[in-house]
Amino acid sequence: xxxxxxxxxxxxxxxxxxxxxxxxxxxxxxxxxxxxxxxxxxxxxxxxxxxxxxxxxxxxxxxxxxxxxxxxxxxxxxxxxxxxxxxxxxxxxxxxxxxxxxxxxxxxxxxxxxxxxxxxxxxxxxxxxxxxxxxxxxxxxxxxxxxxxxxxxxxxxxxxxxxxxxxxxxxxxxxxxxxxxxxxxxxxxxxxxxxxxxxxxxxxxxxxxxxxxxxxxxxxxxxxxxxxxxxxxxxxxxxxxxxxxxxxxxxxxxxxxxxxxxxxxxxxxxxxxxxxxxxxxxxxxxxxxxxxxxxxxxxxxxxxxxxxxxxxxxxxxxxxxxxxxxxxxxxxxxxxxxxxxxxxxxxxxxxxxxxxxxxxxxxxxxxxxxxxxxxxxxxxxxxxxxxxxxxxxxxxxxxxxxxxxxxxxxxxxxxxxxxxxxxxxxxxxxxxxxxxxxxxxxxxxxxxxxxxxxxxxxxxxxxxxxxxxxxxxxxxxxxxxxxxxxxxxxxxxxxxxxxxxxxxxxxxxxxxxxxxxxxxxxxxxxxxxxxxxxxxxxxxxxxxxxxxxxxxxxxxxxxxxxxxxxxxxxxxxxxxxxxxxxxxxxxxxxxxxxxxxxxxxxxxxxxxxxxxxxxxxxxx
Numbered sequence: 211x212x213x214x215x216x217x218x219x220x221x222x223x224x225x226x227x228x229x230x231x232x233x234x235x236x237x238x239x240x241x242x243x244x245x246x247x248x249x250x251x252x253x254x255x256x257x258x259x260x261x262x263x264x265x266x267x268x269x270x271x272x273x274x275x276x277x278x279x280x281x282x283x284x285x286x287x288x289x290x291x292x293x294x295x296x297x298x299x300x301x302x303x304x305x306x307x308x309x310x311x312x313x314x315x316x317x318x319x320x321x322x323x324x325x326x327x328x329x330x331x332x333x334x335x336x337x338x339x340x341x342x343x344x345x346x347x348x349x350x351x352x353x354x355x356x357x358x359x360x361x362x363x364x365x366x367x368x369x370x371x372x373x374x375x376x377x378x379x380x381x382x383x384x385x386x387x388x389x390x391x392x393x394x395x396x397x398x399x400x401x402x403x404x405x406x407x408x409x410x411x412x413x414x415x416x417x418x419x420x421x422x423x424x425x426x427x428x429x430x431x432x433x434x435x436x437x438x439x440x441x442x443x444x445x446x447x448x449x450x451x452x453x454x455x456x457x458x459x460x461x462x463x464x465x466x467x468x469x470x471x472x473x474x475x476x477x478x479x480x481x482x483x484x485x486x487x488x489x490x491x492x493x494x495x496x497x498x499x500x501x502x503x504x505x506x507x508x509x510x511x512x513x514x515x516x517x518x519x520x521x522x523x524x525x526x527x528x529x530x531x532x533x534x535x536x537x538x539x540x541x542x543x544x545x546x547x548x549x550x551x552x553x554x555x556x557x558x559x560x561x562x563x564x565x566x567x568x569x570x571x572x573x574x575x576x577x578x579x580x581x582x583x584x585x586x587x588x589x590x591x592x593x594x595x596x597x598x599x600x601x602x603x604x605x606x607x608x609x610x611x612x613x614x615x616x617x618x619x620x621x622x623x624x625x626x627x628x629x630x631x632x633x634x635x636x637x638x639x640x641x642x643x644x645x646x647x648x649x650x651x652x653x654x655x656x657x658x659x660x661x662x663x664x665x666x667x668x669x670x671x672x673x674x675x676x677x678x679x680x681x682x683x684x685x686x687x688x689x690x691x692x693x694x695x696x697x698x699x700x701x702x703x704x705x706x707x708x709x710x711x712x713x714x715x716x717x718x719x720x721x722x723x724x725x726x727x728x729x730x731x732x733x734x735x736x737x738x739x740x741x742x743x744x745x746x747x748x749x750x751x752x753x754x755x756x757x758x759x760x761x762x763x764x765x766x767x768x769x770x771x772x773x774x775x776x777x778x779x780x781x782x783x784x785x786x787x788x789x790x791x792x793x794x795x796x797x798x799x800x801x802x803x804x805x806x807x808x809x810x811x812x813x814x815x816x817x818x819x820x821x822x823x824x825x826x827x828x829x830x
Contacts, residue, residue: 251363270497
């Protein structure tokens with residue numbers, strides 16, 4: 211896999227049982243790239259290892275006044291220099307390719323898992339940890355994958371140098387062969403302490419990131435209550451804890467680096483002292499002493515990769531563990547009873563028809579505008595998720611049926627094509643308004659029609675006013691991250707327009723107008739009903755303005771469909787419905803007109819709601 215071939219057509223199924231297993235799975239998936247990087251690394255390091263031999267040969271040729279050997283030494287220097295240059299260039303190229311492709315594979319896996327889990331992801335994993343996994347952790351994992359091939363090539367080169375010295379100068383080669391394992395293994399007792407301190411630092415950094423993201427997300431609310439200074443002090447304290455943890459971690463790594471410098475220096479001094487004594491005794495030629503000294507000095511370069519691989523693994527292991535934990539999450543946590551077999555569909559055809567939830571008894575007839583009223587907002591959110599099929603938090607109930615076909619039996623993308631669910635807090639991605647509406651759609655609903663139905667005229671004007679000079683079309687105006695430059699009602703209407711553009715067979719809206727005023731809400735209700743005429747639409751809400759536009763209203767009480775009718779029928783004859791919609795108290799219910807003369811006696815909450823609804827309808 212080359213960088214130009216990214217993204218992967220299929221990133222594969224990762225082994226997410228643990229961090230080390232995940233790293234091993236990544237390495238196996240890049241075996242070809244690792245072998246290429248290893249081969250170029252061997253060429254590079256062996257070229258470095260050959261330089262001392264060429265230098266020693268040249269020095270000895272000068273001592274012996276041998277011109278032929280001196281020319282040979284010069285040729286070897288040129289040859290090894292070319293090997294070093296070519297190997298280093300291609301090693302860097304292939305190693306960085308391994309890094310980028312590994313990071314891209316992890317990013318694709320995380321993106322796929324995020325799309326699969328949806329809103330359930332942040333309910334199971336802290337937001338700060340999700341941010342850490344998708345940014346810094348991906349880089350650390352890529353670093354380890356990239357460092358493996360260079361470490362193996364360096365280890366091979368060190369082995370070649372030791373064997374070569376044993377053959378070239380056995381007396382000094384034995385000293386080097388005994389000293390190198392000590393150099394390589396000396397830092398192992400320090401690594402657990404360094405890893406532990408690094409884990410503490412990452413944990414504190416994740417908490418600080420989570421605190422920062424929560425503060426930014428709620429900045430408008432914090433300003434409203436004057437809480438900026440309180441949260442700023444909390445973040446300042448968390449930041450200082452991260453700094454102190456980072457300093458403690460850096461001290462341990464500095465100690466490891468010092469050991470990696472001190473011990474090779476001692477080995478070099480030993481080789482020089484012992485080699486000089488052998489040269490004085492005539493047991494070692496000058497050229498051989500120079501060659502051994504140069505080999506030991508240059509050996510420090512490949513030995514540094516031992517420290518690097520230790521650091522890369524200690525940093526990437528917890529990162530891989532966090533990534534594996536996210537990738538191991540699944541939508542289904544408990545077995546769901548198999549639904550009764552529905553009608554068989556021709557291959558490639560998607561179901562259509564009535565939407566029915568066996569658990570609650572809610573039925574949304576095909577082509578009708580159905581409103582669902584729940585007294586519990588959490589229950590409404592769970593019901594909306596269930597109606598979309600493949601709920602993130604399954605409860606063991608039978609799957610929702612669309613045209614008699616269980617949505618849970620369909621692939622996730624097919625279920626999403628049939629039923630689109632817009633939750634209470636839809637997200638607007640940064641970019642232009644035109645890019646916001648570039649979503650999979652039937653093409654039957656233009657963006658202008660969806661914006662008009664969602665009553666977004668003032669939103670377009672606001673975007674155009676804030677756009678840079680030269681932008682004449684509001685569709686080319688940019689939306690900031692999560693639409694934070696817009697009010698809550700404006701964000702909600704743009705999200706509604708985006709959902710309307712997709713024109714799904716079934717559209718489920720959870721409180722789509724909770725952040726707008728009543729007059730705007732009335733126009734939105736009329737626009738949605740008109741635009742979705744003949745298409746199945748389900749709205750979970752308790753607003754009388756939306757409910758009055760619905761063809762039928764279903765009251766869900768204690769988890770079951772308790773009453774069905776129009777808004778006015780239920781308002782007049784169903785006390786439980788009236789209590790939810792009008793927020794009527796028990797005392798007001800007792801004061802209501804028992805004769806059913808209108809939805810309630812004059813002066814009650816129901817009566818006032820009826821009058822307010824009539825006034826808004828007249829003004830609209």
